[in-house]
Amino acid sequence: MKQAMNFRDPHRVNRLIKCIQAKAAPVAERLGRPLQIMEVCGGHTHAIVNTGLNQLLPSSIELIHGPGCPVCVLPTHAIDQAVALAEYSNHILVSFGDPLRVPGSQHSLLDAKAKGAQINTIYSPLDALKLAKSYPNKTIVFFAIGFDTTIPSTACTLQMALQQGISNFRVLCHHICLIPVLMTLLKQQEIQLDGFLGPGHVSMVIGVQAYKPIVQKYHKPLVIAGFEPVDILHALYKLVQQFSTQKYAVQNAYSHVVSATGNQPAQQAINEVFISGVDAKWRGLGLVPISGLSIRPQYRSLDATLLLEKKYCTKQESDPTYCKKVLTGSLKPQHCPWFGNKCTPHHPQSGLMVSSEGACAAFYSSSTKAKQG
Amino acid sequence: MCLGIPAKVISILDKENGTALVETGGVRREACVSLLSLQGKSINNLIGEWVLLHVGFAMAIIDQQEALDTLALIASLDGIDANND
Ligand code: SF4
Numbered sequence A: 001m002k003q004a005m006n007f008r009d010p011h012r013v014n015r016l017i018k019c020i021q022a023k024a025a026p027v028a029e030r031l032g033r034p035l036q037i038m039e040v041c042g043g044h045t046h047a048i049v050n051t052g053l054n055q056l057l058p059s060s061i062e063l064i065h066g067p068g069c070p071v072c073v074l075p076t077h078a079i080d081q082a083v084a085l086a087e088y089s090n091h092i093l094v095s096f097g098d099p100l101r102v103p104g105s106q107h108s109l110l111d112a113k114a115k116g117a118q119i120n121t122i123y124s125p126l127d128a129l130k131l132a133k134s135y136p137n138k139t140i141v142f143f144a145i146g147f148d149t150t151i152p153s154t155a156c157t158l159q160m161a162l163q164q165g166i167s168n169f170r171v172l173c174h175h176i177c178l179i180p181v182l183m184t185l186l187k188q189q190e191i192q193l194d195g196f197l198g199p200g201h202v203s204m205v206i207g208v209q210a211y212k213p214i215v216q217k218y219h220k221p222l223v224i225a226g227f228e229p230v231d232i233l234h235a236l237y238k239l240v241q242q243f244s245t246q247k248y249a250v251q252n253a254y255s256h257v258v259s260a261t262g263n264q265p266a267q268q269a270i271n272e273v274f275i276s277g278v279d280a281k282w283r284g285l286g287l288v289p290i291s292g293l294s295i296r297p298q299y300r301s302l303d304a305t306l307l308l309e310k311k312y313c314t315k316q317e318s319d320p321t322y323c324k325k326v327l328t329g330s331l332k333p334q335h336c337p338w339f340g341n342k343c344t345p346h347h348p349q350s351g352l353m354v355s356s357e358g359a360c361a362a363f364y365s366s367s368t369k370a371k372q373g
Numbered sequence B: 001m002c003l004g005i006p007a008k009v010i011s012i013l014d015k016e017n018g019t020a021l022v023e024t025g026g027v028r029r030e031a032c033v034s035l036l037s038l039q040g041k042s043i044n045n046l047i048g049e050w051v052l053l054h055v056g057f058a059m060a061i062i063d064q065q066e067a068l069d070t071l072a073l074i075a076s077l078d079g080i081d082a083n084n085d
Helices: A002-006 A010-031 A042-051 A076-087 A109-114 A125-134 A151-163 A178-187 A200-206 A208-218 A229-245 A264-273 A297-302 A321-327 A359-372 B064-078
Strands: A035-041 A061-068 A091-095 A119-121 A139-146 A169-175 A195-198 A222-224 A250-252 A274-282 A286-295 B005-014 B019-024 B027-032 B050-054 B057-061
Touching: A010 A035, A010 A061, A010 A229, A010 B064, A035 A042, A035 A178, A035 A200, A035 A229, A042 A061, A042 A200, A042 A229, A042 A359, A061 A178, A061 A321, A076 A091, A076 A109, A076 A139, A076 A169, A091 A125, A109 A119, A125 A139, A125 A151, A125 A169, A139 A151, A151 A169, A151 A264, A151 A297, A151 B057, A169 A274, A169 A286, A169 A297, A178 A200, A178 A208, A178 A286, A195 A200, A195 A229, A200 A208, A200 A264, A200 B050, A200 B057, A208 A222, A208 A250, A222 A229, A229 A250, A229 B064, A264 A274, A286 A297, B005 B027, B019 B050, B027 B057
Parallel strands: A035 A061, A035 A195, A091 A119, A091 A139, A139 A169, A195 A222, A222 A250
Antiparallel strands: A274 A286, B005 B019, B005 B050, B019 B027, B050 B057
């Protein structure tokens, strides 16, 4: 697309940074500290660190990398469940590539695969459905993870499986929703947050209006942003404008993709297949109220948790405390004592170091690039 | 893994199941378009449109005019001509 190029234009980037600086400096002076803005989405973290935007921004703004990478917050027990299901001889576990290296309490999925478990990586849940049709004698278990962006695709796939009577397909659902975790973060007194850069692709599903309760309740501005440098800076500009007028609202700086009410057919598919508002565990953050989903009774025959032995349903989490601090913005990834030594992308201690959208992995890859360059 | 990528709809493969052939970065693949809101229009209207593709599902139609408007707005804000590249 021609426009995509325009959203990277260096002149525009530089001018926007100057505009941001002009507005942010007096606000930071008034506060006596830099503005703390959380980019919620891992896609933003990746884009910001990779393009070096974080180094170009004025000192009046500090970006906090939020918990918005589903691989980073995937709890240990989810991995343990997936590993257990993969180890059955007549099962094939299918997963997106990212979760494979996330450590479980004993093994990662990659370890299980090396030991002979059948684990296939896929690009789309539709591939899982195709696999189920090709192997009628095997049970195909799809490890469904991801935020609101990914939930509709799982919902739609479950609808297709039921309609088409594909009885050897199961879903291990570890989907989570973003808004409840923002609410949880805002309730925690120790976290200093002034506003949010809203996630572009989650928002295309849930819509702009979904954030209104956050702004109304906590009086923090949120601006939805796309993923090109100009998109991100434009959203930051709108945020600092709000800080300077001290009038806070939800704004949409990604209106070519995100609408006020979001994707309605996708929301309907989610409601039809899932019960929302279930408490869910997040790696590093613990229990986040009403952030999870469970499969509705009509789709019970496709629910993989029913294949699990009880012991896999109640596992304790054992994560380094550093990860929690990074997830909530109170520790910078590169300041974690394990960063780059005990914890690297090859030997990750947590999902934060696994996914390219995880803050630790993003900083690790940019620091090694800088060393090589 | 939450990122969507822009893709152009080339043709409709199966109207009933809502599948289409889409192209992204020169690569063509099958995608599900059944989650898009067509607002009463025929699925054939999608041909030639840009969509945002996520794990094989088109999740939003990209509004070209809105994209251009955003750029024009930014240009007016920073005083640069939006067409200077
Ligand atoms: S470097 Fe590793 S241990 Fe430290 S916070 Fe990041 S993921 Fe956790």
